[in-house]
Amino acid sequence: MCVAAIAWNAHPRWRLVVVPNRDEFHERPSAPLSRWQGEAGVIAGRDLRAGGTWLGVSEAGRFALVTNYRLPGYPRADRASRGGLVSGWLEQRELPELAAMNPFNLFVADTAGAAHVTNHPDAAHTALTPGVHGLSNGPLAPAWSKTRSLCHALSTWLDAGEDDHAPLFDALRREAPAPPPHWAEDEPEPRFAPVFIRDPAYGTRCSTVIAIAADGSGTIVERGFDGHGAPIGEARFAFSWPI
Numbered sequence: 001m002c003v004a005a006i007a008w009n010a011h012p013r014w015r016l017v018v019v020p021n022r023d024e025f026h027e028r029p030s031a032p033l034s035r036w037q038g039e040a041g042v043i044a045g046r047d048l049r050a051g052g053t054w055l056g057v058s059e060a061g062r063f064a065l066v067t068n069y070r071l072p073g074y075p076r077a078d079r080a081s082r083g084g085l086v087s088g089w090l091e092q093r094e095l096p097e098l099a100a101m102n103p104f105n106l107f108v109a110d111t112a113g114a115a116h117v118t119n120h121p122d123a124a125h126t127a128l129t130p131g132v133h134g135l136s137n138g139p140l141a142p143a144w145s146k147t148r149s150l151c152h153a154l155s156t157w158l159d160a161g162e163d164d165h166a167p168l169f170d171a172l173r174r175e176a177p178a179p180p181p182h183w184a185e186d187e188p189e190p191r192f193a194p195v196f197i198r199d200p201a202y203g204t205r206c207s208t209v210i211a212i213a214a215d216g217s218g219t220i221v222e223r224g225f226d227g228h229g230a231p232i233g234e235a236r237f238a239f240s241w242p243i
Contacts (some may be wrong), residue, residue, distance in 0.1 A: 001065040002021060002054075002136060002137060003021050003134075003135070003144075003147055003195055004018065004021070004065055004107070004136070005018075005020075005130045005133070005135075005147070005150040005153070006018050006019075006039040006043040006065075006107055006135070007131070007154055007158055008114045008128045008129075008130060008133065008204065009131075010130055010155075010158055013213060013214060014116070014158065014212065014214065015150060015156065015212045015213065016218075017211050018055075018063070018209070018211075018213075019150060019156075019168045019207075019224060020065055020152055020207070020208055021155075021172050021173075021195060021204045021206070022045075022054050022203050022204070022205050022207075023192075023203060023205065024117040024202065024205045026200065026202070026205050026227045027048070029047075029048035029049055030046060030047050030049075031046040032045055032047055032206070032224055032233065032235050033045050033147055033206075033208070033235040033237065034046075034219065034235065035096075040058040040059070040060045040062070040091045040092070041058050041059030041060060041239065042056055042057075042091060043056055043059075043239060044057070044086070044087070045206070045222065047081070047083045050087060051083060051084065051087070052087040053083050053084070053086050053087050053131040054066055054086060055078070055085060055086075055208060056090050057070060057090070057212075057220055058090045058091070059239050059240060060093075060176060060242075061216075061242045062089060062093060062109065062194045063090075063107075063108065063109040063114075064085065064089040064106065064107065064108045065106070065111035065135070065209070066082050066083070066086050066104045066106045066107075067106075067135050068078055068082065068104060068105075069102075069103035069120050069137060069138070070103075070138060070188070071103050071230050076101050078101045079100060080100050082101050082102060082104045083231030084096055085101065085106050092112065092168075095108075098117070098119040098123045100232075103117055103118075103119060104118060104183070105118050105137075106118065106120060107128075107133070107157060108115065109128075109205070111241065111243075112129070112146070112200070113128070115127050116133070116140060119133070124216055126167045128152070132149060132158075133208065134147035134151040135147065135176070138186055138188075142183065144188070145177065146177070149171075149174065149195060150172070150174075150195055151166070151175075153168065153170075153171030154168065163198060171195065172195060172207040173195075173231070174194060175194045175198060176194060177190065196229070198229035200227035200228065201227070203227060203229070204225055205224065205225060206222050206224045206225065207222070207225075208220065208221065208222045208223075209221050212241055215241045215243065216240050216242060217238070218240060219239075221235070222236075223237045
């Protein structure tokens, strides 16, 4: 039950700030955040089972993040990995055939703009307005409680004029679900309701903060976790986007 909050041109100091958790089976092999070889200057983790990745940036001035769209009967093994959406955008600014994918939500951005892309219930590409946007494994609206909680934390951080990423990582570690009166009808079951999921089989594998300033200077920081929710390492990279 991945979750993310994204601030797109929401503050004069910041072009893009992204705070997501990647939730996945702990047994699925993956490589941590690193610089890829290639002209695009991609910085991302990598799915070692199907290829591609779930989130990343490139010094060519691109960003992408994908989440599964939770629906009965999916995912189907005969469909292409959704990780190809992110790697295709970061490396070549291209997206594969959307209908061939299992249901997904995708945020993409470059120096020209940002958009939400999905293939459920139909293929759609919607430009993002300046502001804070949230995403999880359900519809963009109404947002799940965990998504609203993370968006509120990001908005508070922006309003405070923070440079320290600690409050954002604290928000990504929140394990208490929102009170029931604020839940949407299709909220996930209680064990998947928190922003941070501590579970030995399926849980939060990593938390990431991406911050790109108005002048194009950026940082990306990833913290990994084991099946008990204990930290297992941190990767940090500086990069730059074209102005």
